[in-house]
Amino acid sequence: MKLIMSLLLIFSFNLFAQDVENGKKLYAKCTSCHGNDGMGKKSQKAPMLAGQHDWYLESQINAIKNKKRVSGSASKMYPFVKALTDNEIKDLSAYIATLPVVLN
Numbered sequence: 001m002k003l004i005m006s007l008l009l010i011f012s013f014n015l016f017a018q019d020v021e022n023g024k025k026l027y028a029k030c031t032s033c034h035g036n037d038g039m040g041k042k043s044q045k046a047p048m049l050a051g052q053h054d055w056y057l058e059s060q061i062n063a064i065k066n067k068k069r070v071s072g073s074a075s076k077m078y079p080f081v082k083a084l085t086d087n088e089i090k091d092l093s094a095y096i097a098t099l100p101v102v103l104n
């Protein structure tokens with residue numbers, strides 16, 4: 001019984017866990033503006049994302065995707081996020097949340 005319970009637990013965990021590796025791959029689309037390190041680029045008016053919470057990243061990516069957030073230069077980002085699925089956005093957010101803040 002314990003074994004079955006553990007297997008169930010592992011299974012359900014995998015079902016809901018975010019795929020950080022997939023998020024890392026998807027992040028390749030974002031580096032031109034936000035940087036490999038997620039520290040943002042002044043020249044692109046792209047803010048730093050490193051050190052941010054996954055739930056906030058997810059909400060803002062969705063807001064830009066759904067054109068609810070049209071502040072500043074958000075429209076520049078729209079083409080890069082418009083086709084992302086909910087799961088891809090969750091994976092991306094999980095990956096970005098692992099990036100440390102590195103101030104020069």
Ligand code: HEC
Nearest residue numbers: 029030033045046047057060061071072073074076077080
């Ligand atoms: C063409 C440049 C560009 C690309 C590519 C881009 N972004 Fe952005 N992103 C921006 C800009 C500019 C803003 C700030 C929008 C504003 O002025 O409100 C932004 C804002 C954000 C925010 C909100 C940050 C905050 O603190 O509120 C998140 C999260 C984000 N981008 C994630 C991503 C992800 C993930 C990708 C890749 C799928 C991506 N961006 C690709 C330019 C870009």
